[in-house]
Amino acid sequence: MALSDLNPVERNEEGIAAVLGILKQRLGERFQTGQAIRSQHAHTTTYIPTQAPDGVAFPETTSEVQDIVRACAAHRVPVIAFGVGSSLEGHTNAPGGGISVDTSRMNRVLAVNPQDLDCTVEPGVTREDLNRHLRDTGLFFPIDPGANASLGGMAATRASGTNAVRYGTMRENVLSLTAVMADGETVTTGKRAKKSSAGYD
Ligand SMILES: Cc1cc2nc3c(=O)[nH]c(=O)nc-3n(C[C@H](O)[C@H](O)[C@H](O)COP(=O)(O)OP(=O)(O)OC[C@H]3O[C@@H](n4cnc5c(N)ncnc54)[C@H](O)[C@@H]3O)c2cc1C
Numbered sequence: 001m002a003l004s005d006l007n008p009v010e011r012n013e014e015g016i017a018a019v020l021g022i023l024k025q026r027l028g029e030r031f032q033t034g035q036a037i038r039s040q041h042a043h044t045t046t047y048i049p050t051q052a053p054d055g056v057a058f059p060e061t062t063s064e065v066q067d068i069v070r071a072c073a074a075h076r077v078p079v080i081a082f083g084v085g086s087s088l089e090g091h092t093n094a095p096g097g098g099i100s101v102d103t104s105r106m107n108r109v110l111a112v113n114p115q116d117l118d119c120t121v122e123p124g125v126t127r128e129d130l131n132r133h134l135r136d137t138g139l140f141f142p143i144d145p146g147a148n149a150s151l152g153g154m155a156a157t158r159a160s161g162t163n164a165v166r167y168g169t170m171r172e173n174v175l176s177l178t179a180v181m182a183d184g185e186t187v188t189t190g191k192r193a194k195k196s197s198a199g200y201d
Contacts, residue, residue, distance in 0.1 A: 009096035015075035016054050016097050022071045023057055023099065030058040030105070041082050041092060041100040048090035053080055053100040060105045062178065062186060070184035072099055079182075083153025084126065086145070091157070103152050109133045118175060118192055123152025142167035 023031045032038075038052040059065045072079045078098030085092055094100065103124035111120040114137045121130060128148045130141045143154060145161040153159075155177065160169040167173070176190035190196070 011097045012076050015077045018075045019071050019077045019099060020055055023055060023068060026067055026071075027057055027059070027064070030060075032056045032058075038100075041080075041085065041102065042094055043085060044090040044093060045088050046090055048093065051090075051093040051095045053094040054097045056082070056100045056102055058102050058105045062180065065101060065106075065180045066184045066186065068099060068101055069180050069182065073183050081123075081152065081156065083124065083150030083156075084148065086147030086149045087153065087157055103150060106152075112137065112139075113192070114139060116192065121151050123150060123155075125151050127151065127154065141173075143170055143173060 020033065024033075033055045035052075037056050038054070039050055041056050042050045042052040044050065057064075057068050059068060069079055071077075078094060078096050080092055080094050080098060080100050082092050082100045082102045084104070092100065103122070105124060106122040107124040107126075107129065108122045109119060109125055109130060110122065112134065113119065117139065119130070119134075126148045127141055127143065127145075130151065134140055142163045143159055143161055144163050145154065145159040149159060154170050155174050158170045175192055175194070176188060178186055178188045180186055
């Protein structure tokens with residue numbers, strides 16, 4: 001029995017068609033709908049069958065991510081973020097169709113503060129990219145889930161790995177996130193300070 005038989009998800013065909021048109025116009029070549037690229041954005045190494053999205057967007061800025069999410073929210077179309085696809089349990093599958101948001105073009109290290117032992121990165125930076133960038137500082141980023149995962153994907157899955165006993169998991173290593181919510185608004189969850197008594201913990 002296929003997973004879709006166990007857990008049927010209705011496709012919103014009208015909404016999906018509308019969003020495909022909007023994103024093609026907004027992103028041009030950075031929005032792809034070919035079969036091969038869609039399948040690559042839904043692969044899974046488990047028994048779960050591939051459930052491809054209807055299109056793959058390659059945003060370069062937070063504001064483009066907001067535009068994609070707003071278009072999908074307006075037409076009630078699912079959005080699935082995509083780092084490098086190294087997760088193993090069908091995380092990137094699109095059972096009801098929708099749009100995969102591939103963060104590979106948001107791959108800049110924005111700031112490194114060696115004396116504070118922190119840095120600011122875009123979500124598509126991979127852990128190996130970051131370690132190459134940090135090499136000359138004598139510092140390194142310790143979380144190592146085995147795959148060369150993206151920092152965004154690692155934060156989303158609270159990645160761990162072989163160094164977790166010594167250095168913790170992503171939970172202990174992320175100070176703050178800027179995240180795009182389901183309605184397209186952004187929230188920032190904290191500051192670089194380790195401790196603040198302002199706002200929610
Ligand atoms: C050989 C191997 C060994 C592994 N060992 C470990 C291990 O020891 N510990 C461990 O924790 N994991 C392990 N993993 C799993 C995997 O590497 C991690 O889950 C990794 O954190 C996924 O990152 P990714 O960039 O590949 O994310 P993806 O697989 O692309 O996405 C994973 C999930 O995060 C979401 N997501 C991705 N990017 C974002 C974003 N920017 N914003 C919001 N949501 C986002 C996706 O929608 C999806 O739900 C292993 C994988 C492999 C292949």
